[in-house]
Amino acid sequence: QDRKTGLETEDDDDDDDDDGGGDDRGGHKRSAIPSSSNEETPRKKTAEGNIYYGTKKKKKMKLSTAALSSALLVASSVAGGGVSAFAVVPSTAFGRSPSTGSVALRMAEEASDESSSSVAEATAAIATDPTDSLTIPLTFDEMVRDASRAASDASEAGVNRQILRVLLPRDPTNDQLGQYFENDADTDTLNLVLAPPDETWQGGIMQLYRAAAPTCQEILRRFSKGVAGVPPKLVEDRSVDESGVDGVGLWMTQSSSPSDDVCCFVQPTQETVDAVESIHEQAGPERMVALMNPQWRNADDALDAASKGGGFLGGVASFLGGKGRSLDRLDEMGFRTVYTLEGYVVKGGNIRMVKRFDTEWAVFAENDSMTDFIKVGTMTTRPTYQDIDKMLDDKGIALKYARDIGLAPKL
Secondary structure (H helix, E strand, O other): OOOOOEEEEOOOOOOOOOOOOOOOOEEEEEEEOOOOOOOOEEEEEOOOOOOOOOOOOOOOOOOOOHHHHHHHHHHHHHHHHOOOOOOOOOHHHHHOOOHHHHHHHHHHHHHHHHHHHHHHHHHHHHHHOOOHHOOOOOOOHHHHHHHHHHHHHHHHHOOOOOEEEEEEEEOOOOOOOOOOOOOOOOOOOOOOEEOOOOOOOOHHHHHHHHHHHHHHHHHHHOOOOOOOOOOOEEEEEEEOOOOOOOOEEEEEEEEEHHHOOOOEEEOOOHHHHHHHHHHHHHHHOOOEEEEOOOOOOOOOOHHHHOOOHHHHHHHHHHHHHOOHHHHHHHHOOOOOEEEEEEEEEEOEEEEEEEEEOOOOOOEEEEEOOOOOOOOOOEEOOOHHHHHHHHHHHOOOOOOOHHHHHOOOOOO
């Protein structure tokens, strides 16, 4: 305030030394300082450093510039930086009245609450269901990218015993039954198609291995840690295939650090589980061991279901080919399916199912122009043929031949 303006002050009971007129009321002297006076009222300081004019009764308290700046700094840093914790400024820093400091703290707390709620709203808006991000790869490179990314994400999550199921690259002219000779797929060809490993492959399990081996190599190259951009060396071990014709192989990376080496069994059978267990013990918990396209099916037949029951009948079912005992051993070793991409034919059209270790199952149907896949549904458990058929009905997707001849809308 302007020192030369008129200020009204009061004297304490024990302060009787002030000059000036005015009536005496109970020991209190009231004096008026005219605004035209050229003399400044003597200034006094309390122990707390508050400046006031006149006597002590009514004080004109001033906030120091440093104290006010501190209050504003606390509030602005909390509001602008999104900090939920802040320094508590004592009330004495703001003068004698503790209410002034409380106001500043309340301002900081309100700014902190607003900032925290804003951060929570932004986080909720960004967070989405990972199943919604699943897509069907249309090219070999896209599939290798998705599979290697899932393997890497699972490894970062602590899953170093992995199972991957992928489609295989195939020449588009070699999917016809009755053809006596089929060329091997070349992974450098742009016109490759991704085909499920089913009975349409004329060369049988060995032809599947010739397509699965380069696929495994590409996934390992993308997953493994190279030095200066150079991928690690890949070594094949076919000794795990005792017969030589079962289409089983073991691929290993040789990195600059042995702790970064990866082992991947390609198309393992139930007879290969002993070799898998041996590699599992040698690798230790930190190195990754993977199985790609195991030769046992995801779906269960009668022997598979019986072999999972245990007991005498379970042992007999396992001896006859049931996969229950083999899966139990893999579960004990910590193997987990981290990426699955499967293909089937439902209502005459191509269906693809995809799942990562951290998502649900997503089902896609190929459009009639064969250029993309359209999502038709999701499930927490693996969809059966009947489940997929119902998804197509719910979406109004008719039989493919009906769409081809114009009896139903195109997809």
